[in-house]
Amino acid sequence: MRDLPGARRAASARALAAEAVRRGRNAVAVRGFAGRAAANGPVPDGGVAVFFCTGPENLFQLEQWRLPLEHLARTRPTFVVVDRPDTGEAVLARSTLPVAFAPGSGALERLVVEHDVRVVLYVNQVERNFRMLRFAEPVHVQLGHGESDKAYSVSNQHKAYDLTFVGGRAGRDRLGAALRGFDAEQRTVGVGRPQLDHAYPGAPDWPRESGLRVWYAPTWEGDRPSVAYGSLVSHGVAVVEALVADPDVRVVYRPHPRTGFSSPAHAAADRAVRDVLARSDPRGTRHLVDTGPYGWQWAFADACVTDLSSVAYDWLATGKPLVVTEPTATAAYRPASRLLDELPLLPASAAGTVLDVLRARGLGGDAGADGLLADLAAYYFGDTADGASTRRFESAVEQAVSSVSALLRRS
Known part of the structure; x- marks a missing residue:
């Protein structure tokens, strides 16, 4: 069995060496930049x-x-x-x-x-x-x-x-x-959520009739036990195997950019998930390992499987089926949350049933009929229709600018 503490020490040493190289390059680049x-x-x-x-x-x-x-x-x-x-x-x-x-x-x-x-x-x-x-x-x-x-x-x-x-x-x-x-x-x-008011590049050219699109977007392992919410080690392979087993499902797998940064086990689980997708899709044309822009997935995917992360909250505004995984780390802090309290979480022991859970929440049917998700979206974001978030955001910035201007005039 692999010596994980030793692997962590080796990863830490590599990170320190890489940081020293980056500092040297930045010192040289200062004048030109x-x-x-x-x-x-x-x-x-x-x-x-x-x-x-x-x-x-x-x-x-x-x-x-x-x-x-x-x-x-x-x-x-x-x-x-x-x-x-x-x-x-x-x-x-x-x-x-x-x-x-x-x-x-x-x-x-x-x-x-x-x-x-x-x-x-x-x-x-x-x-x-x-x-x-x-x-x-x-x-x-x-x-x-x-x-x-x-x-x-x-x-x-x-x-x-x-x-x-x-x-x-x-x-x-x-x-x-x-x-x-x-x-x-x-x-x-x-x-x-002003982000929802914009169109984002990066979506693959998949015909609409080519299958149901499920987005699996696990978060990273965290840099301390209290925020160890990542599901790759506990759920990842079972979730993806269950999804690719259905010929009507196409998977968009998006690992967090910092996956494996603190945990060799998560890096290994990421590789294992990619291997499952590669075996299921040897030509690389049916599923997608997504490391590109963020945001296009909201309109593109039919359902989302994710962890306790901002992805889950962004997805709320779509009104489409959502599964949030249950953290397995005993030290992971479970915050007070209407989303986590009212939407049943997916335990690792049930990871293989993820597709059944998604179908029960509307995948392939009338996903917009889920009143619970609509109510939660209103609580977390308020009105997000027709550019309302952008108007609120830019108005709030203008009010902040105006408050400084008024103070300067008084002085």
Whole structure:
């Protein structure tokens, strides 16, 4: 049997070596990137900054907000702040937003003062956010990178921001119940899920009549036991084997970008799931291992199997059949959640019955008739029809900008 502690030590050593290489390359690239940072246009004055000072491995966090932010930029100058050339290059390659390079505190201070930054948006909770949070003039807004009942969504760090934009009533209730001294009614704004208002590239060219499309999107293993929600090891192979056994089902398998980052067992389970798909589909034309853009799956798939992650909450708005797996890790924190309490979870022992569960929830039939999912969607996101989320999001940003402008006029 494999020595998992030894494998973890080896993986940790490889990660440290890779990080040393990345630091060296970034140090060399600093001067050149400072010139390339303006590739998408100059940094605007009086605008909205998206603070993204982390590594390119976390680009998925920004990517979830990219289209809403690019739409916002049509009416309100918006740009991204990075502190690493490798992250900056990745942002320039994916987004039309201008990129500001602020590799140190001095550069960040010049950026805030010289460009009169009015609002700062954050898509994660990394420690480096506090480098920007020290500036009192802008309005600091935590967006997060997805609606979720996980402990990440009720971090005490939320108190450091002036506002937190949440999906709907669920986010406000969650923060108000968990954080001492936090006035959720005053410091949260419900903006729905603006991501749902955009069309996303990446869908395969599958004829509609070629079968039912089931999206399996497990989350990663987490970086600590309390958030070990990933189902790959416990459910993955059994779920996919059950799906491919039905000739009317086509599978879209989307592993989390950080799968295997902390756990060799999850990396191995990912390979095993890919092997199942390859054996079922030797020519690679029936199923899909999806590592591309996120978002097209909402309209494309007929049903979703996922874990306790933001994918489950995004899927709610579709009204289509949903299965959420039950974590097997004994230390995994089970948060208070209407979704998890009211929608029966799929235990590992029943992973092979996943298709039966999906059919019972409407797969292949009238999925829109599920009143429970519709009610949960309204609680978590409010009105998401006909661009309502985008209007709420952009209005909330404008109100934040206006509050700074009014303060400056009074001073």
